[in-house]
Amino acid sequence: MKRTYALDELDCANCGLKMEDAIRKIEGVKSVNISFMMQKITLEADDADFERVLKEAVKVCKKVEPDCRIVVK
Numbered sequence: 244m245k246r247t248y249a250l251d252e253l254d255c256a257n258c259g260l261k262m263e264d265a266i267r268k269i270e271g272v273k274s275v276n277i278s279f280m281m282q283k284i285t286l287e288a289d290d291a292d293f294e295r296v297l298k299e300a301v302k303v304c305k306k307v308e309p310d311c312r313i314v315v316k
Contacts, residue, residue: 245274245287249314250304253282258308265303271296284313 253259256279263277271292276285288296297315304311 244290244293245285246293247283247285250277250282250284251312251314252310253277253279253308254310255279255308258311262304262307262311265307266300269296269299269303272300275300 250259259277259279262284263275266272266275266286271288273287273289274285275287277283278285284300286297286300297313301313301315304313
C-alpha cells in the first residue's frame with residue numbers, strides 16, 4: 244500500500260531528510276519520500292503492516308521535529 248499525506252509545520256529541508264532516513268529504517272517500510280517543497284510524505288508498506296508503520300513514522304517525525312505532524316484524515 245502506498246499513501247501520501249500532508250506534513251504540517253515541516254520547517255527545514257534537512258529535518259525532512261533526517262525523518263526520511265529514520266523512517267526508512269522502520270521494519271516493513273518499502274519506500275518513503277518526503278518533499279519539503281510540497282510539504283508531503285509518501286509512504287509505502289505492506290497492507291498488513293501499514294497502520295503500525297504509519298504510527299511509528301509519526302513518532303519518528305515528532306522526535307526529529309516536535310512541531311511537525313503527519314496529517315492523517
